[in-house]
Amino acid sequence: MAEIEIRPYEPSDRAGVRDVCFLTGYMGEPVEFEWADAKSFSDIWVGWYIDNEPESAWVAADGVDVLGYLVGCRDTADGPNLAAIFVRSVFTRGLLLRPGTAPYLWRSVADVVRDRRLPPVAPDLARWPAHLHIDLLPAARGSGVGRRLISLWCATLRDAGVPGVHLGTLVENTGAVAFFEAMGFRPHGSPVAVPGGRTRDGGRLHALLMVKDL
Numbered sequence: 001m002a003e004i005e006i007r008p009y010e011p012s013d014r015a016g017v018r019d020v021c022f023l024t025g026y027m028g029e030p031v032e033f034e035w036a037d038a039k040s041f042s043d044i045w046v047g048w049y050i051d052n053e054p055e056s057a058w059v060a061a062d063g064v065d066v067l068g069y070l071v072g073c074r075d076t077a078d079g080p081n082l083a084a085i086f087v088r089s090v091f092t093r094g095l096l097l098r099p100g101t102a103p104y105l106w107r108s109v110a111d112v113v114r115d116r117r118l119p120p121v122a123p124d125l126a127r128w129p130a131h132l133h134i135d136l137l138p139a140a141r142g143s144g145v146g147r148r149l150i151s152l153w154c155a156t157l158r159d160a161g162v163p164g165v166h167l168g169t170l171v172e173n174t175g176a177v178a179f180f181e182a183m184g185f186r187p188h189g190s191p192v193a194v195p196g197g198r199t200r201d202g203g204r205l206h207a208l209l210m211v212k213d214l
C-alpha cells in the first residue's frame with residue numbers, strides 16, 4: 001500500500017472528506033444502513049468545519065484518495081450550531097418522510113419524549129474551548145495516523161494559547177475511547193443515552209464527552 005501522508009486540508013479534498021465521513025459514520029463503519037442520505041450526514045458532521053474553518057482540518061491521503069481526516073474548531077462558542085444544521089437538513093432534505101432516514105428520526109422523537117433528557121454537547125467552554133472530529137477508513141487505521149493527527153491539532157492549539165480541547169464519542173465505540181485515552185483525553189461527566197442511537201442488536205448508544213488539558 002502507498003505511504004500515508006498527512007497534510008493540511010485543501011479545497012480539492014472536500015468530496016473525499018465528506019465520503020469518509022459517511023463511510024465511517026457508524027462507529028467506524030458505513031452509516032448508510034440507518035441514515036441513507038450522505039449529503040445531510042456529511043453536512044451535519046464535517047460540512048461546517050471544512051467550509052468555515054479549513055485551517056483547522058487535516059487529511060490522511062495515499063496520494064490519490066482521502067483516507068481520513070481530523071476536523072476541528074478552535075472556539076466552540078463561535079463554532080457550528082449543530083442543532084440548527086440538523087434541523088435545517090431534516091426539513092430541506094425531507095428526512096422525516098424518507099424510508100432511509102425516517103425510522104431513525106421518529107425513534108429519536110420517541111426517545112426524547114421518554115428520556116426527557118438530551119446528551120450534553122459540550123463541557124465548560126472556558127476550560128476546553130476547542131473540539132474535533134476524527135475518522136479514518138479501515139486501511140488507514142492502526143499504524144499511528146490517528147496519533148499524528150491528534151498531535152498536530154493539539155500542537156496547533158497549544159501554539160495559539162488554547163487551554164483545552166474536548167470531543168464527543170460513544171461509550172459503545174470502545175476502540176475510539178481507548179484511542180482517545182491513549183492520546184491523553186479523559187471521560188467528562190456521565191454518559192447519556194443518544195436519542196435514536198442503537199447498537200446493531202437494538203441496545204441504546206450512549207454519548208460520552210472527553211476532555212484534554214493542553
Ligand SMILES: CC(C)(COP(=O)(O)OP(=O)(O)OC[C@H]1O[C@@H](n2cnc3c(N)ncnc32)[C@H](O)[C@@H]1OP(=O)(O)O)[C@@H](O)C(=O)NCCC(=O)NCCS
Pocket residue numbers: 024027028029134135136137140141142143144145146147148168169170173174175176178179180182183
Ligand atoms: C479511532 C481512530 C481515529 C484511531 O486512529 P488509529 O490511527 O487507528 O490509531 P493509532 O494507530 O494512531 O493508535 C494510537 C494509540 O491508540 C490506541 N488505539 C488505537 N485504536 C485502538 C483500538 N481500537 N483499541 C484499543 N486501543 C487503540 C493504541 O494503543 C495506540 O497506542 P500506541 O501508539 O501506544 O500503540 C481510528 O481507528 C478510526 O478512525 N476509527 C473509526 C472511526 C472512529 O471511531 N472515530 C472516532 C469517532 S468519535
